[in-house]
Amino acid sequence: MATHLDPLTLINLIFLFVIAIFLGVELISKVPSILHTPLMSGSNAISGITIVGAILSTGLTPGSTFCTVLGTFAVVFATINVVGGYLVTDRMLKMFKSKAADTKPGVKK
Amino acid sequence: MNLEIFITLIYIVASVLFIVGLKQMGSPATARKANLLSAVGMLLAIVATLLTKGLEFQWIIVGIIVGSIVGIYIALTMAMTAMPQMVALLNGSGGLASFIVGWSSYHYQPNASLLTTVSTYLAVLIGGVTFTGSVLAWAKLEEKMTGKPIVFAGQKVVNSLLLLVLLGGGIMFCLDPVHNYPIFIVIMVLSLILGVMAIIPIGGGDMPVVISLLNSYSGMAGCATGFVIINSMLIVTGSLVGASGIVLTQIMCKAMNRSLANVLFSGFGSVTKKKAGEEVKGEIKPITVADAYPVLEAARSVVFVPGYGLAVAQAQHVVRELGELLEKNGTEVRYGIHPVAGRMPGHMNILLAEANVSYEQLVEMDSINPTMETVDVCIVVGANDVVNPAARHDKGSPIYGMPIINVDKAKTVFVLKRSMNTGFAGIENELFYYDNTRMLFGDAKQSVQGLVAEFKSK
Numbered sequence: 001m002a003t004h005l006d007p008l009t010l011i012n013l014i015f016l017f018v019i020a021i022f023l024g025v026e027l028i029s030k031v032p033s034i035l036h037t038p039l040m041s042g043s044n045a046i047s048g049i050t051i052v053g054a055i056l057s058t059g060l061t062p063g064s065t066f067c068t069v070l071g072t073f074a075v076v077f078a079t080i081n082v083v084g085g086y087l088v089t090d091r092m093l094k095m096f097k098s099k100a101a102d103t104k105p106g107v108k109k
Numbered sequence: 110m111n112l113e114i115f116i117t118l119i120y121i122v123a124s125v126l127f128i129v130g131l132k133q134m135g136s137p138a139t140a141r142k143a144n145l146l147s148a149v150g151m152l153l154a155i156v157a158t159l160l161t162k163g164l165e166f167q168w169i170i171v172g173i174i175v176g177s178i179v180g181i182y183i184a185l186t187m188a189m190t191a192m193p194q195m196v197a198l199l200n201g202s203g204g205l206a207s208f209i210v211g212w213s214s215y216h217y218q219p220n221a222s223l224l225t226t227v228s229t230y231l232a233v234l235i236g237g238v239t240f241t242g243s244v245l246a247w248a249k250l251e252e253k254m255t256g257k258p259i260v261f262a263g264q265k266v267v268n269s270l271l272l273l274v275l276l277g278g279g280i281m282f283c284l285d286p287v288h289n290y291p292i293f294i295v296i297m298v299l300s301l302i303l304g305v306m307a308i309i310p311i312g313g314g315d316m317p318v319v320i321s322l323l324n325s326y327s328g329m330a331g332c333a334t335g336f337v338i339i340n341s342m343l344i345v346t347g348s349l350v351g352a353s354g355i356v357l358t359q360i361m362c363k364a365m366n367r368s369l370a371n372v373l374f375s376g377f378g379s380v381t382k383k384k385a386g387e388e389v390k391g392e393i394k395p396i397t398v399a400d401a402y403p404v405l406e407a408a409r410s411v412v413f414v415p416g417y418g419l420a421v422a423q424a425q426h427v428v429r430e431l432g433e434l435l436e437k438n439g440t441e442v443r444y445g446i447h448p449v450a451g452r453m454p455g456h457m458n459i460l461l462a463e464a465n466v467s468y469e470q471l472v473e474m475d476s477i478n479p480t481m482e483t484v485d486v487c488i489v490v491g492a493n494d495v496v497n498p499a500a501r502h503d504k505g506s507p508i509y510g511m512p513i514i515n516v517d518k519a520k521t522v523f524v525l526k527r528s529m530n531t532g533f534a535g536i537e538n539e540l541f542y543y544d545n546t547r548m549l550f551g552d553a554k555q556s557v558q559g560l561v562a563e564f565k566s567k
Contacts, residue, residue, distance in 0.1 A: 003338055005221075005222050007224065009339060010224050016345055017332065020344065020348035023348075025352045027128065027131045027349070027352075027353075028352060029356055033458070034446070035137060037454060038140060040320065040455070043354070044199055046328075046349065049347065050210060050330065051155060052154060052343055053214075055155070055169050057210050066216060068165075071172075071210075072168040074209035076175050076176040078206035080176045080180040081199050081203035092192070092462070098467055099470070
């Protein structure tokens with residue numbers, strides 16, 4: 001994995017970065033406070049996207065055992081972030097129930 | 110089709126899934142599906158990456174298997190009440206991954222272009238701070254260490270020095286990365302230390318802000334990794350998470366009427382002063398469970414106001430039970446949720462949802478306050494500073510200006526409290542001395558259980 005970031009590519013990536021930040025702020029501002037915890041743990045899981053970097057630095061560094069070892073650790077931690085994050089979020093969201101869907105007798109308003 | 114183009118196309122699909130996933134997080138009805146969409150996006154991204162030409166698989170597979178086992182174990186075994194520390198820990202895990210990727214990328218290719226080197230520096234710096242910062246936040250929340258701010262003489266000097274060395278070292282490293290491996294190691298170590306130093310002066314009560322901020326950092330770390338390996342998807346996705354953390358941080362700060370700078374740095378110096386305020390006048394009026402019952406029995410409208418104490422006492426299930434009994438009795442029951450109640454954004458909603466309270470009953474502060482005067486009984490369970498009326502009028506109070514839930518405007522207020530100890534901010538709460546306040550001393554869970562028993566026996 002050898003990369004050389006040149007100025008033109010950098011500008012294009014910064015362009016993406018800025019637009020994505022604005023998009024993110026717009027999206028998140030609409031989330032009600034009741035869902036802030038799942039939102040956080042869900043976006044936390046998304047931040048595990050760094051797993052892509054981890055995979056590449058494990059599998060595309062031939063000849064360097066050290067880098068393979070580092071990369072493997074990175075894959076482990078990123079996977080924990082991704083798998084743990086999505087599962088925990090799902091566990092939380094499963095608990096959110098609407099009264100309408102709740103069929104327990106005597107609980108109706 | 111060219112393989113690289115194909116992979117990039119899948120990356121676009123994955124990014125769209127992340128965006129749609131975040132958008133549908135906007136309603137409890139669609140949120141679960143949204144999370145699933147996002148997970149599918151992640152799966153696609155991982156599979157696409159595995160298609161990369163020339164990739165050696167065996168260690169990647171080992172890493173994914175080990176990480177999945179640990180991740181599944183953590184996610185399925187942890188208690189719902191431990192959610193804030195769990196989010197912190199998972200967050201730190203992602204930060205560490207970015208940190209390592211940066212390190213590995215530099216180790217493999219020290220002679221990269223200047224811009225790549227700068228990105229590597231940022232990935233390691235932000236990743237390192239996210240990692241140790243999150244671990245520390247976890248330790249504070251798990252009570253492995255004191256939740257109080259840790260301050261020492263010369264802290265500002267030490268931190269300034271730390272930043273200076275990180276900046277100077279960073280410049281030296283970026284200008285000549287090939288010959289400066291030792292400096293890089295120093296940078297790595299210092300960024301880990303910086304994470305520790307940044308979190309120790311922040312008190313446990315400010316954790317909602319810290320967790321949101323660390324969440325933002327982990328996104329930014331992913332973003333920096335994207336610049337290192339030149340990957341648009343990483344940048345888009347990292348920015349989305351970064352933005353989400355920033356928005357939540359702002360919301361939390363607003364809910365405490367404090368600036369981010371104040372939350373991050375107020376530990377310095379402020380602990381020594383404050384608390385010069387005059388003694389609160391008035392009389393404490395305790396009440397017993399037996400006396401509280403008839404008041405509740407006659408109430409037409411009841412609002413529970415939970416705080417971190419609810420989580421500590423694990424009282425969410427009995428509170429819901431009491432709520433159901435009240436409803437059977439014809440009482441309107443709602444829950445007033447302050448944005449910073451608890452230890453992370455939305456903490457109380459999660460606890461009550463776990464106890465099967467329907468989300469229509471969970472009412473935000475701004476919606477419940479205008480109706481407070483029509484409420485017969487307000488039951489404060491383990492909340493303190495977020496219901497302190499001093500925030501409205503006492504200019505000398507450290508929490509002056511913070512929006513609160515106006516429980517004192519209800520006809521009667523029951524405060525469930527273990528003792529007369531002050532809340533997290535260490536501030537006397539004048540609510541306890543008000544004419545319409547009754548103190549129900551004891552463990553919150555036992556008190557509510559007592560009330561439940563009264564209802565059942567009648």
